[in-house]
Amino acid sequence: ERRKALDRFYGAVHHQGSVYPATAASLPFLLELAADGATPDRAAIVALMVSIGRESLDQGFEDDGTEIEYCPPMGCGQAVAFLRERGAQFAGLARDPDPDVRLAAIGGLGLFLDDADRAAALLRGRLAAEEGIAARLRIVQAAATLALRLPAASQQVMDWLAGLAADPAQGPATRLAALVQRARCAPEEIGEDVVPAAVGLLRETARALPVQRIAPAPSRPATPTDTVAPQIVAAFEDLDRHTRVYAPTTALLRTFHEALGARVPERTAVLAEQLSSADPGSCLDAVRMSGELMRTWRGDHTRLLLLVADQLTAADQEVAAEAAAVLESCHPIAAPAREALAAHIDAQRVAHGPQAWAAPQAMLRRSHQEAVRALARLGDRRALPSLLAALDSDVDAWHAIQVAGHLPQAADQLVPRLCDHLRRFDLSQQWTEMSANAILAALAALGDPAAVPVVVDTLGAAVRHEQHGVTRSALKALGAFGPAATGAREMIRSLTTATDAHVRPAAVAALWAAGGDLAEVMPLLLSLLDDRITFRISDAADLLGEIxxxxxxxxxxxxxxxxxxxxxxxxxxxxxxxxxxxxxxxxxxxxxxxxxxxxxxxxxxxxxxxxxxxxxxxxxxxxxxxxxxxxxxxxxxxxxxxxxxxxxxxxxxxxxxxxxxxxxxPPTPPQPGRWAxxxxx
Structure with a gap:
């Protein structure tokens, strides 16, 4: 009941970090609960207050202290003012007998105390008193937050952090945290020696921490698959996975990567060390960070791709699955991992049979499916047997459909199966729209005219059931088939006056592609150019350019x-x-x-x-x-x-x-009146 109440509170007045006047108004009551030793789950309440304060500072104020216009009136300002006035109480909570309460309160020392010297002294005292790695990392982080928030604290905190990083009496995790948080305070001062030092401390930290198996994800009630699109179910499963953190140093290393920014070679060196850890949770978090780096920053990522590909053979199937998923998400640059992906898929098919795609073990199934998808997106025919198995068994077929369009050389085997799946959809059910759209997109990419009759039937069903999204997708598919869709012109023509904003321009484009007459199409396009809906104008312009x-x-x-x-x-x-x-x-x-x-x-x-x-x-x-x-x-x-x-x-x-x-x-002299x-x- 308490957990439900806390969830409802977050959803009502702190949704996605928002701070409203009601959020600020609740703070006195939350602090009263947190200060009462008889209150259960006090740590969760303290963490909630720290989150409200952090978000208020981040969202509510510019660097000069003025409130940002989009912040709800008085909400952020009230919250910050209240919490700063209660800085002493947060100092008391940071010394609470309950270690969870202390851990939750430590962040408040960096956020809410305005006396720089006192705040720094409190943090030094807490570091000397705390032995747990989580608390020590949190203390060092709070010190950096203090230095960034209060210029008066900056130099003394950075000097303290530099001293901690060089102090052999401190544990390697504390020294690594001090080095990283010092870099966070002044990223422009990161020298050539910082990354090698961090790699060395990371290696020592990995040796000092116990190796632990990855704990299974908490079970959740099964989602009804006959009323919810499988893509939606999978999206929530992905959210669950990506909100889990497996290693105590992960947040710290994310901070380090943020401080390093565009230094791709240096970040790759850090990730190489992370990926070499014997701890599977550390490797899994490192695989995800590798994907984030490659998807966000330009550079030569060959080494990192190969390092991630090495994780396909990890003993822990969850690490292997995450590596395959990262390679799939980075498929435009994943060619260096092609052979590793193919070998991984072959090994799984040898060990578990041709139905590895539908293996009952969830992590094995995910590992195989993501590797197949990554290989398919590279246009590699070696992914085909598993894709065909998926389409034939109808186990997670939607996952195969999304990548089928990347194998046009196998259209003769894929198209009949895709058409069979498309025929079976009941378009009277709204939840089928996403799956029908995916098949239509795959058929359009494969470009086999044999699919035209099924696409035409789907178009008719979509129109009858007012499935406008499927109608548009079917029209785009017919347009991709070009003159092969000539027999559907009458149906297409009837949709050029449709009221749906997306259907009408798609119908005009399909009519032209299917051999429409210029005299018929031009008035329709000119009408779209006069439309008030901007994407209709853009769609019309694209087709005019094609003409x-x-x-x-x-x-x-x-x-x-x-x-x-x-x-x-x-x-x-x-x-x-x-x-x-x-x-x-x-x-x-x-x-x-x-x-x-x-x-x-x-x-x-x-x-x-x-x-x-x-x-x-x-x-x-x-x-x-x-x-x-x-x-x-x-x-x-x-x-x-x-x-x-x-x-x-x-x-x-x-x-x-x-x-x-x-x-x-030859050089051309400037000409008067020439356009620039x-x-x-």
């Missing part, structure tokens, strides 16, 4: 849309303007593209793709292209690994082509 010069009647409207207030609309319309109007439109197109990319880096993939098509006329973009590719953090749409890798590939090719042409061409792109804002 090219025959769509010249749209040029005046596209030119006007270059002044639209949404940069995504401007980018799509500029690209269409280039495809239709060509060289004559280049100055205006370049101006829009470069300003949009400077304003919103998420547009970079679309911008660079259009610049690549423009060829030599894209030369004025060279400075911005060089600037974009020099960034250490991944960019492009969603800052995702796959979009960023594509952005880098196209960008480097274009730069090389433009630089080569520039070197070969506006400088990025």
């Amino acid at each position: 090219g010069p025959p769509a010249s009647v749209a040029l005046p409207r596209l030119r006007n849309l270059l002044m639209h207030d949404y940069e995504w609309v401007r980018v799509h319309c500029a690209a269409a303007l280039w495809e239709i109007g060509g060289q004559a439109e280049a100055p205006a197109v370049l101006n829009v593209l470069l300003q949009a990319m400077a304003q919103n880096p998420a547009t970079a993939n679309h911008v660079v793709a259009c610049l690549d098509r423009m060829g030599p006329l894209a030369a004025p973009a060279l400075p911005l292209l060089h600037e974009q590719l020099a960034l250490p953090r991944r960019g492009g749409r969603y800052q995702s690994l796959d979009h960023d890798e594509e952005l880098q590939r196209v960008g480097r090719t274009l730069i090389a082509r433009l630089d080569k042409r520039h070197e070969a061409a 792109p506006a400088p990025p804002r």
